[in-house]
Ligand SMILES: Cc1cc2nc3c(=O)[nH]c(=O)nc-3n(C[C@H](O)[C@H](O)[C@H](O)COP(=O)(O)O)c2cc1C
Ligand code: SF4
């Protein structure tokens with residue numbers, strides 16, 4: 001078992017040579033006392049949850065310790081009462097990074113106050129938002145920060161057992177966590193009598209099996225207990241009655257990864273970053289049609305413009321930036337004219353989107369907003385657990401309407417029908433999935449109503465993306481190279497060498513192959 | 527599709543699986559880990575093994591079926607030797623993943639969720655595999671292919687034939 005002295009010893013032994021090695025590698029530099037990644041991409045970033053990512057070796061616990069790893073746990077166990085830890089986290093105003101932004105300290109306090117023979121703490125690593133990988137990176141690149149955060153949480157609420165529920169699609173994260181748990185156990189940083197204080201805490205891994213709804217707290221507990229992952233009616237708070245009927249705290253990966261830093265540097269420091277109501281940073285997966293895709297961690301309150309343009313480099317291939325989608329299937333599309341909105345829980349809510357877990361998908365002029373709404377609805381239809389009618393049936397009907405609109409078969413009144421259904425589904429569904437499923441539809445109608453109207457009334461797709469509403473045609477620029485005719489899978493193109501070619505619209509299946517190969521851009525989409 | 531689970535051929539795996547069940551018997555919530563292990567070891571959930579789980583863990587078959595059908599990672603029929611997963615998550619979708627899927631479907635002559643007659647390939651649509659910054663992504667078994675273009679498909683598939 002490791003002692004306080006031994007922890008210091010490991011740090012002192014590992015750090016100097018590690019820092020030297022890292023500086024030699026030329027990937028990192030000092031910013032104040034902290035080592036950070038070098039380069040333009042990282043200049044505007046402030047990394048707390050990702051501070052060790054791509055810097056330390058995640059399979060070596062000593063490297064984690066070298067940068068103050070497990071010192072927050074040491075401090076909590078040896079210098080603070082559980083109530084002090086709860087107070088510190090409450091004071092920091094840390095809010096849940098899993099989507100809802102609920103204050104972590106308040107949640108912990110509920111479980112702390114509640115007397116029970118057994119309590120649990122669960123790390124929600126189900127990361128279901130399709131287009132986001134923040135939690136995956138933390139789990140793979142800095143697993144100990146999550147373990148330490150959980151142990152501190154366990155001490156605070158009086159729990160000796162933690163579970164990490166990991167998405168089945170993340171085999172590497174599972175491997176890294178297994179290694180990290182094993183190492184922490186060998187050092188006695190998990191297990192019995194940690195630092196000789198009498199505090200016991202163990203962590204077990206549980207895997208998901210491909211059901212998005214299991215990211216919802218009560219569904220996740222059902223799944224761990226070995227049942228269908230269907231959300232429970234909210235008769236009790238899970239902080240009082242959760243896993244196996246015991247008080248249970250469930251926190252997101254990123255939330256927990258913030259905990260050690262807050263305990264080390266204090267609530268005041270944390271609140272000095274970000275905004276008053278949303279302190280700290282947020283990690284985003286900046287993806288889609290953006291020049292520099294990747295993970296970014298920025299102080300709350302930074303504007304979308306700074307994230308998408310200053311860090312992300314704007315839309316790819318010189319195309320026109322159109323929108324950014326945040327919050328995944330529960331979120332909304334934010335149009336270009338709102339690009340100066342600061343990114344924090346309140347500001348995004350005001351413009352009908354949500355912070356969500358951190359997915360940020362950039363869209364350009366070729367992205368059709370009706371199609372995107374349909375894409376998210378398709379996801380919700382697929383992932384609805386089927387327990388309640390509005391979500392199970394309502395999302396299906398909405399999807400049908402969107403589908404016919406994108407096929408050019410939309411009818412007068414469809415927009416209103418969608419708006420109506422949205423209201424019903426969001427106000428009468430049992431869990432967050434159904435309650436937020438209409439959001440992508442609501443926001444795209446709100447900001448891009450004209451695109452819906454163009455599909456329905458003019459039978460045209462302004463983004464030129466919906467297959468049923470576009471046509472490929474060859475213009476006079478054609479030099480008769482015959483390439484298009486060769487790739488066409490249905491032989492719809494005819495023409496002689498060096499003469500203008502022609503597409504037979506009755507045969508064309510709109511696969512776009514000809515468009516991609518034409519050397520002189522003589523094929524246009526209309 | 528007709529298939530049979532050969533107990534003789536899977537003898538060793540079955541013994542190992544029984545040991546696993548034994549170790550899980552007394553932990554809380556043993557069903558999910560057991561189903562996951564079975565899926566992992568046998569490539570699908572053979573009826574015979576579900577019956578074993580039912581007996582060993584004292585959980586009725588009806589309940590086991592209820593749970594197993596809820597989660598998309600469980601399958602009751604064997605899949606092809608090579609599993610092609612096409613990511614249709616948001617990041618991949620806006621970068622044209624749908625047309626990649628269509629290309630793979632047309633080259634293999636099957637639809638997503640099906641297996642080729644020779645059992646060499648099956649196609650599955652995935653929801654974000656966590657590599658969104660290199661979208662569009664496809665996976666063949668554990669191999670990740672980044673920024674896939676339609677023209678790359680023939681070559682990728684050929685590697686596994
Ligand atoms: C359908 C649905 C899916 C969710 N998926 C996740 C998820 O993958 N990861 C996550 O941390 N929270 C997810 N949540 C939010 C959780 O219910 C819960 O609010 C969160 O884990 C609490 O942790 P936090 O307070 O640290 O954010 C989901 C919620 C819903 C309704
Ligand atoms: S809202 Fe949807 S996912 Fe949630 S419980 Fe109801 S049917 Fe299930």
Ligand code: SF4
Pocket residue numbers: 472484487488489490491492493503507508509510511512513514515
């Ligand atoms: S879009 Fe496809 S089917 Fe139509 S003409 Fe071009 S290659 Fe042929």
Ligand code: SF4
Pocket residue numbers: 474477478479480481482483484485500501517518519520521522523
């Ligand atoms: S590929 Fe372009 S230039 Fe060549 S024949 Fe077709 S349309 Fe004409």
Ligand code: FES
Pocket residue numbers: 130131132613614615616617618619653654655656657658659661662663
């Ligand atoms: S959306 Fe395809 S990897 Fe994330």
